[in-house]
Amino acid sequence: xxxxxxxxxxxxxxxxxxxxxxxxxxxxxxxxxxxxxxxxxxxxxxxxxxxxxxxxxxxxxxxxxxxxxxxxxxxxxxxxxxxxxxxxxxxxxxxxxxxxxxxxxxxxxxxxxxxxxxxxxxxxxxxxxxxxxxxxxxxxxxxxxxxxxxxxxxxxxxxxxxxxxxxxxxxxxxxxxxxxxxxxxxxxxxxxxxxxxxxxxxxxxxxxxxxxxxxxxxxxxxxxxxxxxxxxxxxxxxxxxxxxxxxxxxxxxxxxxxxxxxxxxxxxxxxxxxxxxxxxxxxxxxxxxxxxxxxxxxxxxxxxxxxxxxxxxxxxxxxxxxxxxxxxxxxxxxxxxxxxxxxxxxxxxxxxxxxxxxxxxxxxxxxxxxxxxxxxxxxxxxxxxxxxxxxxxxxxxxxxxxxxxxxxxxxxxxxxxxxxxxxxxxxxxxxxxxxxxxxxxxxxxxxxxxxxxxxxxxxxxxxxxxxxxxxxxxxxxxxxxxxxxxxxxxxxxxxxxxxxxxxxxxxxxxxxxxxxxxxxxxxxxxxxxxxxxxxxxxxxxxxxxxxxxxxxxxxxxxxxxxxxxxxxxxxxxxxxxxxxxx
Ligand code: ASP
Numbered sequence: 001x002x003x004x005x006x007x008x009x010x011x012x013x014x015x016x017x018x019x020x021x022x023x024x025x026x027x028x029x030x031x032x033x034x035x036x037x038x039x040x041x042x043x044x045x046x047x048x049x050x051x052x053x054x055x056x057x058x059x060x061x062x063x064x065x066x067x068x069x070x071x072x073x074x075x076x077x078x079x080x081x082x083x084x085x086x087x088x089x090x091x092x093x094x095x096x097x098x099x100x101x102x103x104x105x106x107x108x109x110x111x112x113x114x115x116x117x118x119x120x121x122x123x124x125x126x127x128x129x130x131x132x133x134x135x136x137x138x139x140x141x142x143x144x145x146x147x148x149x150x151x152x153x154x155x156x157x158x159x160x161x162x163x164x165x166x167x168x169x170x171x172x173x174x175x176x177x178x179x180x181x182x183x184x185x186x187x188x189x190x191x192x193x194x195x196x197x198x199x200x201x202x203x204x205x206x207x208x209x210x211x212x213x214x215x216x217x218x219x220x221x222x223x224x225x226x227x228x229x230x231x232x233x234x235x236x237x238x239x240x241x242x243x244x245x246x247x248x249x250x251x252x253x254x255x256x257x258x259x260x261x262x263x264x265x266x267x268x269x270x271x272x273x274x275x276x277x278x279x280x281x282x283x284x285x286x287x288x289x290x291x292x293x294x295x296x297x298x299x300x301x302x303x304x305x306x307x308x309x310x311x312x313x314x315x316x317x318x319x320x321x322x323x324x325x326x327x328x329x330x331x332x333x334x335x336x337x338x339x340x341x342x343x344x345x346x347x348x349x350x351x352x353x354x355x356x357x358x359x360x361x362x363x364x365x366x367x368x369x370x371x372x373x374x375x376x377x378x379x380x381x382x383x384x385x386x387x388x389x390x391x392x393x394x395x396x397x398x399x400x401x402x403x404x405x406x407x408x409x410x411x412x413x414x415x416x417x418x419x420x421x422x423x424x425x426x427x428x429x430x431x432x433x434x435x436x437x438x439x440x441x442x443x444x445x446x447x448x449x450x451x452x453x454x455x456x457x458x459x460x461x462x463x464x465x466x467x468x469x470x471x472x473x474x475x476x477x478x479x480x481x482x483x484x485x486x487x488x489x490x491x492x493x494x495x496x497x498x499x500x501x502x503x504x505x506x507x508x509x510x511x512x513x514x515x516x517x518x519x520x521x522x523x524x525x526x527x528x529x530x531x532x533x534x535x536x537x538x539x540x541x542x543x544x545x546x547x548x549x550x551x552x553x554x555x556x557x558x559x560x561x562x563x564x565x566x567x568x569x570x571x572x573x574x575x576x577x578x579x580x581x582x
Pocket of ligand 1: 483
């Protein structure tokens, strides 16, 4: 008899003979009567074994096949879709027995360590929550493909064994056996291939693709991760792409979790995002905006403030309504946050019955400050003074901390936005040179192009140039980013030169691409969105590992397979490699 889905049985099936197979989810042995919840992909159903002693020997997670008759339950279980029925078993076959389980699959959240969950991932993935996440991920990919296909995009695969593509991380290298001493790099992104595809006449490309970045891992990073990567020919301004991606996001959210989005999404320039929210990925689910009070403190008697302003820095303030009563301890904790992000300190001013805080005695007339910040009696002001980005970022982190602490972040609210007009370049202290803020193939804004191309433009002012780059941000999380690209060889060459890559090195690393730009490259641009993070948000999970079938630990290991692992000396010899001892 054909196997039926456990989760599909309903009251109308009563009386039918069925064959089911699956895992023993739960077991209750009442002597002459044994109850088993049988689980397969589709769900759970209760089995009843009468006078079948074999059943008493079953264990959770054994795999069985049963034949039986569907019957209405005397006491239906309203929490289970199949709760109206049970299956009275007349034949039981044990297909596979399990060893004792290393952890319970029922605890939510699981008590087992991450390491144990990953080592026994095949058990961990059986948990309904993980099954739901895998399916949600599948549906997300399907919705993306469906939408982009209808918009005229085609999916093209690009190589994994390739040359280095600079996205600002270290490469994973793969030694070549046929050419000892040479290496492939796994792609940090398909950036140059997708641009080459557009030059090849693929006007709308996308790919759901694995990218590899060898970075020091943080809790929310994986060395290999999946992007929705996309590129369009004849894209000269981002608006067309914004509309497309907004439509995509709206479609995927509707199809997967039934959430509707308002479009168009708001846009903020990088400067606005930093000045108002202290972040280039602002969380717009709550207010608590920063205020620039530099003007109010330009002649302050407090040295720290005066000096910061004199050095070209800024003073930002955050008004905490009703916060005048914050304890020293609370203020100390907030200061800790600001300091973690590089601030020298967190100044505070409480507008209580009297003025309190380190700033109070330096403020002969607080009125202009109240006006600028809207501070009312009972409020608290928190201030950071430093260079623009540092001051804003440190106070932005304090804002986020307050958002959590004061429960200002509503559940179930979705606030997407575009952040635009990023700096083109940023100064790398370590390397003592300019580096690309996005990547070296990003074009400057049209009005800044002449400055980039002008060899007499002062190098130290290159930080003023803005890029035609944009990020998509959702609830304070960067979902992805992209840019309008450079499509003229001389501009690309100049950009590389500014980054300290001379013509010879440029030829060696990117010669193939520079040449492609000489053969009729249309204007183009694109974006990449992090699929893992996107699914994580759809699933309401806090960790990427909950939405990746076989993720790595924070130290880049795979406890299931034991990767990375040593290889045998023969393999190394074939590759012309030798591992140096300590
Ligand atoms: N390649 C870029 C990245 O991986 C995205 C893009 O510019 O399209 O972030």
